[in-house]
Amino acid sequence: MTGLTLDRLRRNGQAFTEELSREGYLAHSGHKSEAEYTPIYDKYADVLGEEALELTLNAFKETAKGTEEHRSASLLLEWQLESQASRSLADLDEKEIAWESSAVITTAEGEQIQYQAAVIEIANEKDRKKRIAIDDARVKLVAEEHAPLKLERLKREKDFIESLGIASTYNAAFEEITGVSLTNLAADCAAFLRDSQSMWDETLPHHLKKSIGIKPSEATRSDALALLRASEYDGAFPGQHLQSSISRQLKEMGLDPTAGGRIVYDMGERDGKRARAFCAPTRVPEEVYLVLRPHGGAHDYTTLLHEVGHALHFANVRSDYPFEYRWLGDNSVTESYAMLMDHRMQDRGWMLRYTEIGSGNVENFLRLAGFEELHYLRRYCAKLIYEVQAYGGAATWDELPDLYVETLTAATTFQYRTADAFVDFDPRYYSTRYLRAWQLQAQINEALVSRFNEDWYRNPSAGPWIVNELWSEGQRESAEEIASRVSEKGEKLSFAPLLRNIESLLGS
Numbered sequence: 001m002t003g004l005t006l007d008r009l010r011r012n013g014q015a016f017t018e019e020l021s022r023e024g025y026l027a028h029s030g031h032k033s034e035a036e037y038t039p040i041y042d043k044y045a046d047v048l049g050e051e052a053l054e055l056t057l058n059a060f061k062e063t064a065k066g067t068e069e070h071r072s073a074s075l076l077l078e079w080q081l082e083s084q085a086s087r088s089l090a091d092l093d094e095k096e097i098a099w100e101s102s103a104v105i106t107t108a109e110g111e112q113i114q115y116q117a118a119v120i121e122i123a124n125e126k127d128r129k130k131r132i133a134i135d136d137a138r139v140k141l142v143a144e145e146h147a148p149l150k151l152e153r154l155k156r157e158k159d160f161i162e163s164l165g166i167a168s169t170y171n172a173a174f175e176e177i178t179g180v181s182l183t184n185l186a187a188d189c190a191a192f193l194r195d196s197q198s199m200w201d202e203t204l205p206h207h208l209k210k211s212i213g214i215k216p217s218e219a220t221r222s223d224a225l226a227l228l229r230a231s232e233y234d235g236a237f238p239g240q241h242l243q244s245s246i247s248r249q250l251k252e253m254g255l256d257p258t259a260g261g262r263i264v265y266d267m268g269e270r271d272g273k274r275a276r277a278f279c280a281p282t283r284v285p286e287e288v289y290l291v292l293r294p295h296g297g298a299h300d301y302t303t304l305l306h307e308v309g310h311a312l313h314f315a316n317v318r319s320d321y322p323f324e325y326r327w328l329g330d331n332s333v334t335e336s337y338a339m340l341m342d343h344r345m346q347d348r349g350w351m352l353r354y355t356e357i358g359s360g361n362v363e364n365f366l367r368l369a370g371f372e373e374l375h376y377l378r379r380y381c382a383k384l385i386y387e388v389q390a391y392g393g394a395a396t397w398d399e400l401p402d403l404y405v406e407t408l409t410a411a412t413t414f415q416y417r418t419a420d421a422f423v424d425f426d427p428r429y430y431s432t433r434y435l436r437a438w439q440l441q442a443q444i445n446e447a448l449v450s451r452f453n454e455d456w457y458r459n460p461s462a463g464p465w466i467v468n469e470l471w472s473e474g475q476r477e478s479a480e481e482i483a484s485r486v487s488e489k490g491e492k493l494s495f496a497p498l499l500r501n502i503e504s505l506l507g508s
């Protein structure tokens with residue numbers, strides 16, 4: 001073989017990751033019609049070869065727990081596994097991206113809608129009958145074409161990880177490598193669903209009746225999309241002030257919104273651009289793209305804040321850190337910075353200062369925000385519980401669609417559809433990253449309030465503190481380590497601060 005060393009793996013791994021990220025940025029932003037990942041995987045064959053996996057596995061086993069070497073080795077090993085799994089699925093991913101960018105749904109009335117725009121159309125459609133008709137057409141296409149692709153991907157990914165023999169099951173292998181306990185997190189999620197049940201039962205009927213004029217027993221997931229669209233507040237979130245308002249806030253907290261020109265904002269309309277916004281760090285920290293396709297209203301503000309959190313994080317990582325600390329690690333960390341920013345949309349002072357909501361509407365808006373937060377948390381808790389059962393083999397592939405509908409509908413009251421069981425599924429437990437990020441951002445917010453007061457977001461010392469204490473570290477530490485480092489009493493991650501926040505929003 002070639003005599004691969006960890007240092008060479010870091011060097012080539014970084015070049016490989018940069019090319020993959022750039023290709024993803026170009027394809028998902030509509031600059032290229034399709035992503036060509038295979039040539040990149042071929043070019044960097046040694047980065048994801050057997051030798052590379054063996055090298056990182058040995059480093060993981062041979063280094064002592066608690067040392068910096070072991071920390072590095074575990075990040076590199078996790079990356080190897082994720083990337084080797086992704087490579088084995090690259091052909092399927094290319095097929096899916098090409099399918100998604102060209103797929104069109106046709107409603108019973110003959111109306112044609114781009115598949116990628118269907119969710120936005122449903123959310124914006126005020127006529128409930130039309131909304132359901134679009135969703136029926138979407139579900140038909142998903143069942144026929146998208147779900148089979150997703151199911152095949154899921155099966156192949158599970159088989160691949162199990163074939164490596166790291167642990168006896170897929171779930172045990174995930175826990176072993178990431179240090180995240182699926183059992184504990186799923187139990188916390190079940191407890192959160194129980195603890196917030198009465199709050200949910202009291203809140204939902206009011207919002208459903210007020211916004212859509214229906215009872216909980218009639219509600220479907222397409223109603224949820226329309227309800228949470230909250231278009232009555234669109235006037236308070238003018239599109240022309242979207243970027244300038246958020247930039248102003250960042251400057252007030254002592255930050256440069258472009259991080260010295262390292263962040264590029266791609267906010268224009270373009271054919272083939274994904275509906276879902278994303279941040280593409282193509283070189284960390286030197287070149288970061290923030291891609292957003294504005295749809296109008298409050299949601300754009302939430303989305304831009306979220307992506308700004310990611311972009312500022314990656315663009316402020318110490319450039320002298322090794323590849324694994326700048327690029328790899330626990331994605332709960334970057335998601336928590338994104339959520340710390342997007343949760344300003346639940347912050348009365350922030351809302352009054354940077355949007356046009358005004359003191360007359362802010363209380364109602366915050367109550368709706370509390371309802372939305374509770375809905376999404378309950379949905380994510382249910383998703384994690386479902387995914388743990390799905391990956392854990394608690395049900396056969398054929399039984400999963402019913403289990404999905406049962407679990408998600410019970411948690412959210414909205415009727416889910418079996419067709420979405422494999423499409424609405426985060427591979428490799430990305431939902432664990434979101435849930436732990438949700439918990440961590442609440443703790444970081446509390447830490448910022450105690451250091452810089454309630455309005456930390458406009459304190460010129462807060463931005464530099466976040467850069468030095470948090471963002472510059474990349475993802476060297478886990479979410480658990482950061483939680484105990486920033487909180488005054490070294491608290492553990494939990495749903496408790498989130499539940500407190502929702503209670504206060506609903507009571508406003």
Ligand SMILES: [Zn+2]
Pocket residue numbers: 306310335338
């Ligand atoms: Zn994110």
